[in-house]
Each structure stands twice: as structure tokens, then as C-alpha cells.
Amino acid sequence: MKLSVWTYEGPPHVGAMRVATGMKGLHYVLHAPQGDTYADLLFTMIERRNHRPPVSYTTFQARDLGADTAHLFKDACQDAVDRFKPQAIIVGASCTAELIQDDPAGLAETMGFDIPVIPLELPSYQRKENFGCDETFFQIVRHLAKPMERTARVTCNLIGPTGLGFRHRDDIEELTGLLSDMGIDVNVCAPMGATPADIARMGAAHFNVLMYPETAESAARWMERELDQPYTKIVPIGAGATRDFIAEVAAITGKSALIDESRLRQPWYAASVDSTYLTGKRVFLFGDGTHVKAAARIARDEMGFEVCGMGCFNREMARDIRKTAKDYGVEALITDDYLEVEEAIERLQPEMILGTQMERHIGKRLGIPCAVISAPVHVQDFPARYSPQMGFEGANVIFDTWVHPLVMGLEEHLLHMFREDFEFHDDAGASHHGGQAKPRVVEGDQSPTPAASPLEFSDQKNADDNVIWLDDAERELKKIPFFVRGKARRNTENFATERGLAEISVDTLYEAKAHFAR
Amino acid sequence: MTYAPTPPTGGGCRTAPVLKERGQREVFCGLTGIIWLHRKMQDAFFLVVGSRTCAHLLQSAAGVMIFAEPRFATAILEEGDLAGLKDAQDELDAQVDRLLARRPDIKQLFLVGSCPSEVIKLDLAKAAERLSITHGPSVRVLNFSGSGIETTFTEGEDACLASMVPVLPETDARQLVVVGALPDVVEDQMLALLGGLGIDTVRCLPTRTAADELSVGPNTVFALTQPFLGETHAALLRRHARHLPAPFPYGEEGTTAWLATIAAEFGVDADTFAKVTDAPRARARAAVSQASEALRGKSVFFMPDSQMEIPLARFLARECGMQPIEVGQPYIHDALHGPDLDLLPAGPQISEGQDVDKQLDRARAARPDLTVCGLGLANPLEAEGLTTKWAIELVFTPVHFYEQAGDLAGLFSRPVRRRNMLGLEAAE
Numbered sequence: 038m039k040l041s042v043w044t045y046e047g048p049p050h051v052g053a054m055r056v057a058t059g060m061k062g063l064h065y066v067l068h069a070p071q072g073d074t075y076a077d078l079l080f081t082m083i084e085r086r087n088h089r090p091p092v093s094y095t096t097f098q099a100r101d102l103g104a105d106t107a108h109l110f111k112d113a114c115q116d117a118v119d120r121f122k123p124q125a126i127i128v129g130a131s132c133t134a135e136l137i138q139d140d141p142a143g144l145a146e147t148m149g150f151d152i153p154v155i156p157l158e159l160p161s162y163q164r165k166e167n168f169g170c171d172e173t174f175f176q177i178v179r180h181l182a183k184p185m186e187r188t189a190r191v192t193c194n195l196i197g198p199t200g201l202g203f204r205h206r207d208d209i210e211e212l213t214g215l216l217s218d219m220g221i222d223v224n225v226c227a228p229m230g231a232t233p234a235d236i237a238r239m240g241a242a243h244f245n246v247l248m249y250p251e252t253a254e255s256a257a258r259w260m261e262r263e264l265d266q267p268y269t270k271i272v273p274i275g276a277g278a279t280r281d282f283i284a285e286v287a288a289i290t291g292k293s294a295l296i297d298e299s300r301l302r303q304p305w306y307a308a309s310v311d312s313t314y315l316t317g318k319r320v321f322l323f324g325d326g327t328h329v330k331a332a333a334r335i336a337r338d339e340m341g342f343e344v345c346g347m348g349c350f351n352r353e354m355a356r357d358i359r360k361t362a363k364d365y366g367v368e369a370l371i372t373d374d375y376l377e378v379e380e381a382i383e384r385l386q387p388e389m390i391l392g393t394q395m396e397r398h399i400g401k402r403l404g405i406p407c408a409v410i411s412a413p414v415h416v417q418d419f420p421a422r423y424s425p426q427m428g429f430e431g432a433n434v435i436f437d438t439w440v441h442p443l444v445m446g447l448e449e450h451l452l453h454m455f456r457e458d459f460e461f462h463d464d465a466g467a468s469h470h471g472g473q474a475k476p477r478v479v480e481g482d483q484s485p486t487p488a489a490s491p492l493e494f495s496d497q498k499n500a501d502d503n504v505i506w507l508d509d510a511e512r513e514l515k516k517i518p519f520f521v522r523g524k525a526r527r528n529t530e531n532f533a534t535e536r537g538l539a540e541i542s543v544d545t546l547y548e549a550k551a552h553f554a555r
Numbered sequence: 556m557t558y559a560p561t562p563p564t565g566g567g568c569r570t571a572p573v574l575k576e577r578g579q580r581e582v583f584c585g586l587t588g589i590i591w592l593h594r595k596m597q598d599a600f601f602l603v604v605g606s607r608t609c610a611h612l613l614q615s616a617a618g619v620m621i622f623a624e625p626r627f628a629t630a631i632l633e634e635g636d637l638a639g640l641k642d643a644q645d646e647l648d649a650q651v652d653r654l655l656a657r658r659p660d661i662k663q664l665f666l667v668g669s670c671p672s673e674v675i676k677l678d679l680a681k682a683a684e685r686l687s688i689t690h691g692p693s694v695r696v697l698n699f700s701g702s703g704i705e706t707t708f709t710e711g712e713d714a715c716l717a718s719m720v721p722v723l724p725e726t727d728a729r730q731l732v733v734v735g736a737l738p739d740v741v742e743d744q745m746l747a748l749l750g751g752l753g754i755d756t757v758r759c760l761p762t763r764t765a766a767d768e769l770s771v772g773p774n775t776v777f778a779l780t781q782p783f784l785g786e787t788h789a790a791l792l793r794r795h796a797r798h799l800p801a802p803f804p805y806g807e808e809g810t811t812a813w814l815a816t817i818a819a820e821f822g823v824d825a826d827t828f829a830k831v832t833d834a835p836r837a838r839a840r841a842a843v844s845q846a847s848e849a850l851r852g853k854s855v856f857f858m859p860d861s862q863m864e865i866p867l868a869r870f871l872a873r874e875c876g877m878q879p880i881e882v883g884q885p886y887i888h889d890a891l892h893g894p895d896l897d898l899l900p901a902g903p904q905i906s907e908g909q910d911v912d913k914q915l916d917r918a919r920a921a922r923p924d925l926t927v928c929g930l931g932l933a934n935p936l937e938a939e940g941l942t943t944k945w946a947i948e949l950v951f952t953p954v955h956f957y958e959q960a961g962d963l964a965g966l967f968s969r970p971v972r973r974r975n976m977l978g979l980e981a982a983e
């Protein structure tokens with residue numbers, strides 16, 4: 038038993054739904070109780086889909102148990118096939134149905150449909166949503182894709198994008214354009230937008246572009262083995278990764294890697310003087326493995342940040358992230374418990390968080406700016422405008438997104454100069470955020486033990502700290518703008534501890550400042 | 556007689572034939588109730604014993620994540636727990652110990668059953684009894700089912716309140732108990748109205764904190780504020796309390812009829828009743844008539860969802876001038892819904908249960924001006940050109956009694972007005 042408050046991933050059948058909902062002409066018959074239909078709203082509300090997900094739930098009730106839940110399942114299959122006329126169906130069980138062991142796969146197979154019936158085995162009590170995507174897509178490909186003659190032109194399949202994916206919609210468009218610039222057509226993009234008939238002709242492509250290892254790596258490996266299609270290992274998120282991806286595709290296809298980069302603004306924006314203030318900002322990264330790995334490289338090599346911690350919530354990527362973390366000289370945090378993530382952030386006191394919607398909330402609580410880089414998704418992660426993460430435009434978008442929560446360069450200097458001025462008082466925050474940027478008190482819950490407000494937090498002494506702040510020093514610390522105050526406190530305390538000082542005076546504060554000056 | 560609503564001239568719907576459907580349902584399970592119950596009971600914690608699906612449902616239903624540390628969580632069953640039941644009980648003890656050590660502010664702990672815990676027959680009643688002994692008297696541990704195989708959406712609140720009734724102390728005192736979780740501000744308005752009528756011995760279930768006193772007995776009469784409290788109703792009858800059947804207090808008319816039923820029970824005279832209710836009635840009428848302008852003459856179709864459909868249809872038909880086409884409700888209970896069915900003008904198809912695809916076919920054929928449905932269906936129907944009101948807002952928003960009557964009409968009229976305002980065809 039594991040206590041969970043907020044989860045980064047849903048159950049595996051939600052992963053299967055993401056695949057089914059991304060596709061067309063496929064229907065999912067899910068043996069599940071009525072409450073599990075909540076999952077529809079993820080697609081219709083968060084992603085604003087204008088159709089119900091192609092899912093029929095059996096919605097069995099207590100009184101059906103023991104009597105005839107198997108019959109309910111068969112009826113649901115028949116109704117779905119009659120009503121929606123899919124090209125293929127996938128069948129499976131949610132957590133509850135897994136326990137009653139009706140064997141949906143076996144039942145559906147006996148029904149004699151003249152369309153492919155693809156059974157899913159998704160262990161609900163061991164695995165999670167990303168596994169559900171990966172396994173479902175793999176099973177669909179394994180059942181439907183066949184070796185076949187290659188297209189005359191060089192083509193690839195884009196694999197991995199699903200319903201409810203973080204910017205998948207726009208990443209497809211960006212990569213399609215990038216590949217087209219290289220003279221490569223997209224044969225099939227799947228699961229998003231593909232029909233079962235499209236899956237059947239995936240074998241015609243020369244290679245696969247694995248966009249999201251989380252959702253399509255098993256399929257990529259299978260197609261490499263069975264269809265003799267190599268797949269790309271580099272995920273083109275960030276300017277550097279995009280260039281490497283182009284080189285990788287060029288090596289696979291023999292096409293030229295020289296393509297027009299005039300749309301790529303990110304490197305110049307990062308180099309221009311207004312970005313100087315970004316230098317060495319300490320950032321903490323958390324999300325799915327793929328996005329975190331990409332973000333680490335962007336953060337250090339393309340923005341000039343210092344990565345002070347990183348981690349991912351999907352264990353499938355643990356090895357990769359541990360290795361990446363080592364390269365960056367930090368400890369990897371592999372967990373799906375947001376309280377552990379919060380604890381790590383509190384301890385590390387980064388100046389910015391690059392995380393998920395969960396970390397955005399943690400950041401709000403702690404008064405640390407946050408930009409969102411990864412699923413789990415929120416309605417805000419489906420902006421109306423074109424907003425990819427991949428390719429050159431993706432690099433531009435990421436630059437803007439990451440800089441937005443921060444106080445702007447020139448403004449940071451003004452805050453230093455006028456910190457006593459009423460307009461620039463500590464709580465003012467970045468002026469382009471209006472009132473919103475004020476460090477907030479905990480929203481929503483009025484629990485009797487409210488969490489520290491951000492200011493309390495950054496001004497708080499660590500409980501286990503033996504170093505005492507003298508009043509003068511404490512007052513001096515308060516004059517430092519709020520967004521660097523946490524760092525100043527931490528540095529000064531470390532400085533004092535290292536030197537065995539029991540007290541911090543104004544002098545200690547400035548000695549520490551000189552010591553850490555960069 | 557202080558007041559009685561006029562029955563519809565063409566008869567009501569109480570005896571109308573009910574279309575009973577059994578097919579795919581598109582509705583939340585009872586766990587959803589935790590989202591509003593935990594806000595109401597400030598010292599209660601809801602521990603769902605379930606699966607990752609249950610945790611995900613709670614998170615999705617909470618929608619805009621109410622962050623901070625909420626007073627609910629899911630103990631997610633893992634492979635190991637499914638193997639041997641004894642282990643699961645021990646595991647649960649350990650989780651509860653840890654939780655209560657971390658949250659000393661918790662005075663009531665609800666162990667909430669889910670489909671998986673029920674299918675593996677994990678005995679939460681036994682667990683609650685055992686944990687009450689370990690952690691009592693400072694913490695009271697109760698259990699109820701919010702599972703999707705036993706409960707539909709709002710029935711979770713019903714199961715929760717029903718679980719509290721058997722442990723209430725016994726009393727012989729003459730008193731009124733008002734049942735249903737209302738926002739504090741609405742509850743205070745109601746208490747003020749009843750106080751004005753001279754009815755002072757009023758208690759509410761649920762109480763705001765565990766320390767608030769509530770007892771029950773043969774001289775207790777009770778009124779329900781929500782139409783989904785069937786189990787609680789039965790549990791109170793078992794404690795020999797007496798139910799005051801009345802229309803539900805939605806809208807000016809519903810509120811007045813509800814209050815009049817109580818006033819009659821307590822022998823309030825017509826003058827006092829008029830003195831207390833005349834001004835707020837007039838206010839409510841004016842507010843409703845203004846807010847419902849866009850609704851007059853429009854048709855409405857209810858998918859079964861919140862279990863509030865029949866009383867709401869009565870409000871929309873009688874006070875907002877709408878024409879209900881179909882009124883679907885997950886369950887219909889004559890003792891609870893009869894008074895509203897009496898007032899709902901004959902005409903609409905009353906349906907119980909669901910077969911979602913067939914019902915959607917009926918809605919598409921009828922092309923109602925407004926469809927009341929769950930969140931999963933709203934955007935797809937909007938995309939087909941149907942205007943919708945999503946039902947979950949009705950349980951999250953204060954809608955009861957006079958001062959909220961206008962807001963209630965506004966919840967329905969806003970989507971209608973919005974569609975009229977938006978000049979561009981949606982391209983999707």
C-alpha cells in the first residue's frame with residue numbers, strides 16, 4: 038500500500054486511452070466500473086477535444102458481480118462494433134475488472150468479429166500511464182504492421198505522439214516541417230492521427246523518428262527488429278539536440294544536414310546582453326525522463342544556468358536520468374511522490390524550477406518561479422497558439438517560456454538600486470506579471486497548519502541549524518531582494534558553518550557575499 | 556397552512572411512466588463527494604483505500620488542483636496487498652499511524668471503500684473499529700463506500716453521512732436536524748431563516764467539526780437539503796427520527812415550500828411565516844426573473860448525473876419558464892423525489908439509469924436549447940452545436956435557498972447567453 042495525494046501518472050488503462058483517443062477508426066472496449074468514465078473529461082476538458090474518446094466502458098455494478106459481468110463485456114463489444122464501425126478494437130480491463138478476471142481478451146476473440154481484436158494486458162497494480170501508452174501502441178503495431186516494400190522517396194514514421202500529450206500536437210507539425218526541409222516525407226504519424234489501416238502501412242517507411250521514448254520505445258524496437266527500420270535516438274528538444282538530430286537523420290538517410298536555421302532565434306537571444314542576468318541561475322529539473330534530459334542540456338549549455346538538481350517520475354527512465362545527473366554532478370531524484378520532490382526543492386532552494394504542473398504549485402507555495410516542461414498536463418498546456426517544444430521553433434518557445442517567470446534583466450538591476458522604493462518593494466515581483474507574481478499564501482485549503490508562506494520560507498532558519506543570525510544581520514538580509522534572499526541566506530550559513538562560526542553578523546554576511554561573488 | 560405551492564394545472568410527473576435504462580453510464584463514482592466534503596468538515600480526513608485509478612479520479616475531479624496539502628489521500632493497493640488480506644489490514648494500520656502522526660489536527664478519519672477494496676473484500680468496517688480503539692477518543696474512525704460499483708457521484712456524500720448516523724448519541728429532545736453538506740455561508744442563511752420562524756433547536760448533519768454536538772432520537776424530525784441522501788434518510792429512520800418530505804430548497808418556490816413544511820411541523824403561524832419570508836421571497840423572485848430572461852421558452856434536457864435533476868427541472872420549469880424534454884436521474888426515490896415530481900408539470904420523459912449512447916441519440920434528435928450533462932460530454936455536445944451546462948458545478952457552487960436562487964438560474968442562463976454572444980462559428 039502506498040499513500041498518494043497527487044499523482045504524476047494515471048493508471049495504465051488511461052495510457053491505452055491516450056493511444057486510442059489519438060488514433061482514428063480504433064475503438065477501446067474497457068471492462069470497468071462507472072466511475073472510471075471520469076477519464077473522458079481529461080480529453081474533453083483538459084485537451085478540449087470535440088469528440089468523446091472512442092471508449093466503451095462496461096460500467097458493471099456490484100449486483101452484476103458474480104452474476105454475469107462477462108456477458109456485459111460481450112454486449113459492450115458488440116454494441117461498440119455495431120455503432121462505431123471501427124477498423125479494429127482494443128480490449129482490456131481496468132484495475133477493478135482485472136480483479137474479477139473475466140478475461141476480456143478471450144471473450145472478445147470468441148465473438149467472431151471480422152476486424153482485428155487486439156487484447157491488452159496492462160497490470161494495473163504494478164504499472165502506470167506511460168507504460169500503458171507504450172504497451173498499447175506496441176501491441177497495435179505488432180498486430181497490424183507488416184514488412185512491405187519501401188516508398189520510393191525517403192520517408193519516416195513519426196512515432197510516440199498521443200492524446201493528452203505535452204505539446205504533441207505542435208511537435209508533430211514542427212518535425213514534419215523540419216524533415217520536409219531535409220527532403221524527407223512522413224509516411225505515417227502514429228498513434229496521433231493514424232487509423233489502423235495507416236498502422237498496417239508503417240513498414241513502408243525507411244526509418245522511424247522516436248519522438249517520445251515514454252510512449253513508443255517498445256514499438257520502435259520491435260519495428261527495428263521485425264521491419265528492419267532504424268530509429269532515431271536523439272529527441273530534438275533544444276537547439277543543440279535539434280542539430281544533433283538533424284545529423285543523426287542525415288547519417289541514417291544520406292541526406293544533407295545543411296538546412297536553413299534562420300528561424301532559430303534562441304542562441305542569439307541567450308547570447309544578447311539582456312540575458313547576462315541568466316548566468317548561473319540555479320535551476321531544479323523535474324518531469325518525465327525525456328523532457329528532463331533535454332531540459333538539462335538546454336539549461337546548462339544553451340541558457341547558462343546551473344543545474345542544481347534533477348529527477349523524473351517515471352521509473353522506466355531512471356537509469357538514463359541517473360546517468361545524466363552524474364554528468365551534471367548532481368544526485369538524481371527518482372520518485373512519483375510529490376512530497377519528496379517538494380522536500381528536495383526546499384532543501385536545494387533553486388532560483389527557478391523547470392518542472393510539471395505539480396512543481397508549479399510547489400513553486401507557488403515556496404515563492405520560486407517555475408516554468409512547465411513536461412506532463413502531467415493541465416488545460417494551460419494546450420495553448421491556442423502554435424507552441425512546440427521540438428525543433429527550432431521549439432527552442433524559441435522554450436527560451437520565452439523559461440525566461441517569462443523570471444524578473445527581467447534590466448529590472449533586476451533596478452530592483453537592486455531602488456529596493457527601498459515603494460514600487461520595488463520585496464513583494465512586487467516582476468511587473469509584467471501584474472498582481473499575480475506576488476508570492477502567494479497557500480491557496481485553497483485552510484488547513485489548521487498552513488504551510489509557510491513564501492516569505493516565511495525564504496526567511497526561515499533551518500531548524501537543524503546551529504548558526505544564529507544577529508539582529509543587524511537579519512535586518513540587512515531583509516534588504517536583499519526576495520528573489521535572491523534565500524540564496525544569500527543559504528550561502529552565508531554555509532560560509533559560517535564551514536568556518537565554525539556560531540553567529541552571523543553583518544560582516545559575516547558581506548564576507549560571505551565576497552566569497553561567493555561570481 | 557402557511558403556504559403551499561400550486562400544483563400544475565395539467566398534473567405533475569409523480570405517476571408518469573419512467574423509462575428505465577440499463578446500459579453504459581457516463582457518471583462519476585461516489586469518491587467524487589470527497590472533494591466537497593473535505594472542505595466542509597474541516598477536521599476530517601478521507602483516506603480512500605483503492606487503486607491508482609481512484610487517486611487519479613480524485614485529482615481529475617478536483618480539476619484545478621486545490622493544492623496545498625488536501626485532507627484526502629489514496630492508499631494505493633499494490634500487488635502485494637492483493638495477495639493476502641491480513642497484510643492489507645496491517646498495511647492500512649501502518650498508513651493510518653503515519654498519517655495521524657503527521658496530521659495531529661485530524662479528528663475524524665473516514666476510510667473510504669473503492670471498487671478494488673470491495674472486490675477483494677477488504678473489511679474496512681473492521682479496520683475502522685480497530686483503528687477507533689487505537690486512536691480514540693481523540694480521533695474517530697468511520698468507514699463508507701464511495702465505490703463505483705455501489706455509488707453514483709453524489710451518493711458518496713450520502714454514504715458518508717449515513718456512516719455517521721449509527722454512532723450519534725441518543726436524545727429525546729424535540730429538535731430539527733437539517734441534512735446535507737452546505738457551504739457555511741448558506742447554512743448560516745438557513746439557520747437565520749429558521750431562527751426567525753422561532754425554530755431554535757436546529758442541528759446540521761454533517762457538523763462542521765467532530766466536536767460539534769449532534770444527537771438523534773424519536774423526537775427528532777429531519778429535513779433533507781439534497782435529493783441524493785437516500786441512505787442517510789434510511790439510517791435516520793432506523794434511529795426513529797421522522798422525515799419531513801418537501802420539495803428541495805432550490806429557487807424561491809422550492810425554498811418557501813421547504814420552509815413551510817418545517818413551519819407546519821413546528822406550528823409557526825402564517826403571519827410569522829410571512830414576516831420572515833416575504834422580503835427574501837421577493838428578492839429571490841426578482842433575482843430569478845432577471846437571471847432567467849435568456850431561459851424563458853427554451854427547452855432543457857437532463858442527462859442523469861448529480862441526482863439533483865428532478866428538483867432542478869421543477870425549478871427551471873416553474874420559475875424560469877423552461878420546457879424540460881427529458882429528465883434523467885441516476886435513481887428515483889419516491890420518498891425523496893415525490894414532492895418535486897408532484898410539482899413538475901407533466902410532459903417530459905422521466906428516465907432512470909442510463910444507456911449513454913441511446914440517450915445521446917435522443918438528445919441529438921430533440922436538439923434541446925440546453926443540455927445538462929457531465930464534464931466528459933459537455934465539449935463534444937457543444938461541438939455538435941448543443942449548449943450545455945456541466946452538472947458538477949451544481950454541487951460545487953452555493954445554489955440553495957433564497958439568496959442563491961438568482962445564482963442558480965444564472966448557472967443555466969450563462970451558457971445560453973454566451974452562445975448568443977459569440978459571433979464566430981467555432982472552426983473545430
Ligand code: SF4
Nearest residue numbers: 072584609669670703
Ligand atoms: S469507479 Fe471504482 S475503481 Fe474507479 S475510481 Fe471509482 S472507486 Fe475507484
Ligand code: SF4
Nearest residue numbers: 445448467468469470
Ligand atoms: S517586467 Fe515590465 S518593465 Fe520589466 S522587462 Fe518586463 S515588460 Fe519591461
